[in-house]
Amino acid sequence: MIEDKNPQRTSIAQLGEFGLIDHLTRNFDVTQESTLKSIGDDAAVLDFKNKKVVVSTDLLIEGVHFDLAYMPLKHLGYKAVVVNVSDICAMNAKPTQITVSVAVSNRFPLEALEELFEGITHAAKEYKVDVIGGDTTSSQKGLIISITAIGEADEDEIVYRNGAKQTDLLVVTGDIGAAYMGLQVLEREKQVFQVNPNNQPDLDPYTYLVERQLKPEARKDVRTLLHALEIKPTSMIDISDGLSSEIIHICKQSKVGCNLYEDKLPLDPQFISTCEEFNIDSTTVAINGGEDYELLFTIDINDFNKIKGNPNFSIIGHMTEESEGIHLVTRANTKIALKARGWDALSE
Numbered sequence: 001m002i003e004d005k006n007p008q009r010t011s012i013a014q015l016g017e018f019g020l021i022d023h024l025t026r027n028f029d030v031t032q033e034s035t036l037k038s039i040g041d042d043a044a045v046l047d048f049k050n051k052k053v054v055v056s057t058d059l060l061i062e063g064v065h066f067d068l069a070y071m072p073l074k075h076l077g078y079k080a081v082v083v084n085v086s087d088i089c090a091m092n093a094k095p096t097q098i099t100v101s102v103a104v105s106n107r108f109p110l111e112a113l114e115e116l117f118e119g120i121t122h123a124a125k126e127y128k129v130d131v132i133g134g135d136t137t138s139s140q141k142g143l144i145i146s147i148t149a150i151g152e153a154d155e156d157e158i159v160y161r162n163g164a165k166q167t168d169l170l171v172v173t174g175d176i177g178a179a180y181m182g183l184q185v186l187e188r189e190k191q192v193f194q195v196n197p198n199n200q201p202d203l204d205p206y207t208y209l210v211e212r213q214l215k216p217e218a219r220k221d222v223r224t225l226l227h228a229l230e231i232k233p234t235s236m237i238d239i240s241d242g243l244s245s246e247i248i249h250i251c252k253q254s255k256v257g258c259n260l261y262e263d264k265l266p267l268d269p270q271f272i273s274t275c276e277e278f279n280i281d282s283t284t285v286a287i288n289g290g291e292d293y294e295l296l297f298t299i300d301i302n303d304f305n306k307i308k309g310n311p312n313f314s315i316i317g318h319m320t321e322e323s324e325g326i327h328l329v330t331r332a333n334t335k336i337a338l339k340a341r342g343w344d345a346l347s348e
Helices: 016-025 075-089 110-126 179-193 206-216 220-226 243-254 271-276 282-290 301-307
Strands: 036-038 053-060 093-105 132-136 144-153 169-173 234-238 257-261 295-299 313-320 326-329 336-338
Touching: 016 110, 016 132, 036 132, 036 282, 036 326, 053 075, 075 093, 075 110, 075 144, 075 234, 093 110, 169 301, 179 206, 179 282, 206 271, 243 257, 243 282, 243 295, 243 313, 243 326, 271 282, 295 301, 301 313, 301 336
Parallel strands: 093 132, 257 326
Antiparallel strands: 053 144, 093 144, 169 295, 169 313, 234 295, 257 313, 326 336
């Protein structure tokens, strides 16, 4: 929507594959003791000694996961790192390294990839992860990004999805739903721009929502916060596909039920007002929206006093017997069966 009419364009072909790799990775620093060898050999070499290694990977595909009409490449690079680091945080582990692979079509000049990697570099420094390798290749379908994240933890620190127990409390960090409404605002402004390219978008009333969509943050702080409170979650997952989907994942793998309380959902005021503007039910968006990258976890009910009143966390429900099912308890005290209506990458 906001475009430089005379950008510099350097053909990637001028550098070749290895020249391009050298050019794009020249700003990556090694900061982790466990990184023995990073970029520049056939494989990276890591030394975790007595630590357990946690690995996660994600694909981001143009036209499926992002739209370059309103997603700046620098923000895209940053977000690509965040969504993978978030998976490591969801295991209660410390992220330490990432690999970055990019497939790119010939419509992207070198300057575009520099912008993308500027965002990746910024995120790597922010989350203190080393970029230790990856791949570059050509694409016939625009831009594709694949990042693998690696983390470390002691065996007794790692938290899985399958550890929730009956009577455990269901807890979420931050607020939810804002990223989805940020996407709705950007999509609306894109349509306005397509009708009238001279009409520049006014995003000031939606700054928080747009930031949550374009520049989310992984909750790397939660591991430290919980350690300080002497709480180890019994299960944990990050909210990428939507709160309802993530609750169902925990319930199915832990073989428990759940009561989620509508009046306990943490919602930002800007989110609520924008839902009213769009005439969308805020609860529906909050439990189905996705891309919040907050952490959802369960804790033993005996840890209630340790966490109550903490501004970083909201207790939004409790686990039940599996036979009771998975429900949303409305403000009118009506139980509605919770369904996974969040993001499904393979849906029609």
